[in-house]
Amino acid sequence: MKRFRAAMDIGGTFTDFVLYNEKTQEYHTGKVSTTPSDLSAGVLEGLAQLVQGFSAIGFCVHGTTAGLNAFLERKGAAVALITTSGFRDIYEIARGNRPDMYNVHYHKPKALVRRRDVFEVRERVLSDGTVSVSLDVADARELAARLRAGGYDSVAISLLHAYKNPVHEELLGSVLQEELPGVSLSLSHQVAREWREYERTSTTVLNAYIAPIVERYLSRLESKVREGGMEEPLYIMRSNGGVMTAEVARAHPIQTLLSGPVGGAVGGASLARAMGTGNLIGMDMGGTSFDVTMVIECHADVTTETNLQGFPVLTPMVNIHTIGAGGGSIAWIEGGGLRVGPQSAGAQPGPACYGRGGTLPTVTDANVVLGRIDPDHFLGGNMRLSKHRAVEAVASIAGQLGLSIEQAAEGICEVVNAKMADAIRTITIRKGIDPREFTLVAFGGAGPMHAVFIAQLLGISHVLVPRFPGAFSAWGMLQSDIRHDEVLTLVQPVEEADTHLMESLYFRMEQRVGDVLTCQRITGDQTAFSRTADMRYVGQEYTVNVPVPEGRLGAGSVASMTDYFHQRHKQIYGHSSPKGAAEIVNLRVVGIGSISTGVQPVAPASEAKPRPRAVMPIVFGGLSLPAGVFARDHLGPGHAFLGPAIIEEFTATTVVPPGYHVKIDRFGSLLVSAVEVE
Secondary structure: OOOOEEEEEEEOOOOEEEEEEEOOOEEEEEEOOOOOOOHHHHHHHHHHHHOOOOHHEEEEEEOOOOHHHHHHHHOOEEEEEEOOOOOHHHHOOOOOOOOOOOOOOOOOOOOOHHHHHEEEEEEEEEOOOOOOOOOOHHHHHHHOOOHHHHHEEEEEEEEOOOOOOOHHHHHHHHHHHHHHHOOOEEHHHHHHHOHHHHHHHHHHHHHHHHHHHHHHHHHHHHHHHHHHOOOEEEEEEEOOOOOOHHHHHOHHEEEEHOOOOOHHHHHHHHHHHOOOOOOOOEEEEEOOOOEEEEOOEEOEEEOOOOOOOEEOOOOOOOEEEEEEEOOOEEEEEEEEEEEEEEEEOOOOOOHHOOOOOOOOOOOOHHHHHHHOOOOOOOHHOOOOHHHHHHEEEEEEHHHHHHOOOOHHHHHHHHHHHHHHHHHHHOOOOOOOOHHHHOOOEEEOHHHHHHHHHHHHOOOOOOOEEEOOOHHHHHHHHHOOOEEEEEEEEEEEHHHHOOHHHHHHHHHHHHHHHHHHHHOOOOOOOHHHEEEEEEEEOOOOOOOOOEOOOOOOOOHHHHHHHHHEOOOOOHHOOOOOOOOOOOOEEEEEEEEEEEEOOOOOOOOOOOOOOOOOOOEEEEEEEEEEEEEEEEEEEOOOOEEEEOEEEEEEOOOEEEEEOOOEEEEEOOOOEEEEEEOOOO
């Protein structure tokens, strides 16, 4: 009997695991060091620790960083780009806007494809989809010979107006598939079927850049779990907040870019629905990075277009803001001032307290010095830390700053807390959103240790620490459904909108999305579709995504969409023009295949008052204060106590400073709130 559901999330320092036993309705967690040389090795090691023989696994989902790492480290494939004759420089010219306009040292990001690797093909499709110049198969075969001689691993094809009529991309793709077996092909109408040549080309190039790496990694991992006895498909977390089979992921590698961090956003949305708390800010602090996400009205905040290190990407992704700040972030001195990150000690050698050869002071070392991490109970006692090495590392900069070791350690924590608070301001205050109206959800191995201090800086009253915070992103993956998105450009002024055409196009899009869900074992009763449209004022560059009313489209539907557009535009940008001319730009369909388990309730707690396993001195604000140290496994719904306190569990440590109250809710989450002063 297949009774387990497993999730695996690779981080910069640790790889996290969550195993759900459907028979007993119990969750189990695991954590192993990430293996940078072969990411699949850590995945298989941790999975084997939780379940003996993979044949009992009925569902397995994985958040991979293979594609993202290849992009960030610029270790992607050798890519050739094919464009329409006369448009060779679309990718290099890009856009003329200057995002960082006051930075005199600003430079455009280095292109992923060199100009000498861009090839032209004679063909032309007009903006209305009419073929003006047909593609000659002989030209396509000649081009294939040139590509073969160039030794490319991957080819990106982005022809003019292919979003409207992909006939030439399809023909060219079929010829290259025949002539260049083993070479990865990325066709723009399959990757991003939207107008705007540069953005579509950029997205296709990025897809091609990571495709061979993602394909090899997933094929190798699939093969190894099969050898371990797993019979069910391997699922991959998708950047849009859904999951897909590894087979689909190999066909859409760009949708794996944010595969790991997205799990936390989905977990937050699931938690919000269960709690009835609509708006959450998720902070995921791991060993290397700090990721911020938002849950608005119980849904993860998904954008249809994003920008990754200067490259536009036209694909639905959960909105995630990331900075280099984590437990492994290294503290250093520049110009007499203390800096923290973005450099990280990573998994190897790791913080000095790990005893693996690291000597530079990190955020984790600072927390050990302050007593906020018990060296003997890290990872449930499975990994012993060295306080002596942590003290030596922090002392190396304390003297240069003229501070005591404890003062330097608190300074490290305060600097990194300020950086993380500013990251949250970037996606809230700078967009007109008041973070004080949200609950801060802390997860990641280091998140609960810093969350309350960050909340203080932002004026947030409540901090929520969910169950398994160190593996919360992996837990969130188990709450995900299969999801597939489809987009089609159709520019129409709202006054002239052809609702019959729109209805026909939506119907065909839903059929295509349904086919993708069906190939992933989703039946009709598990399937749900939602329709949206991108709208804008005539003459604008940016669009606003609006929902399409249910039922068959008519004039009333377009009027309702237009009213919502005006309201939403004002909400986002602070102004609207109800009498201005508006137009529809893109049609979108989201297909959901329901497979998630949902949140499982926790058994009622005993009425006994919670007792700390020990009382230890912890440094807060330069003072050493006695703090109760609680084992989270011994806390249940209804338990409550005051800080200062430390709450330990296998995946994380929660720090509660003085002046805060802790209560365990019915789901087993820790709700940390400021004590009200009468």
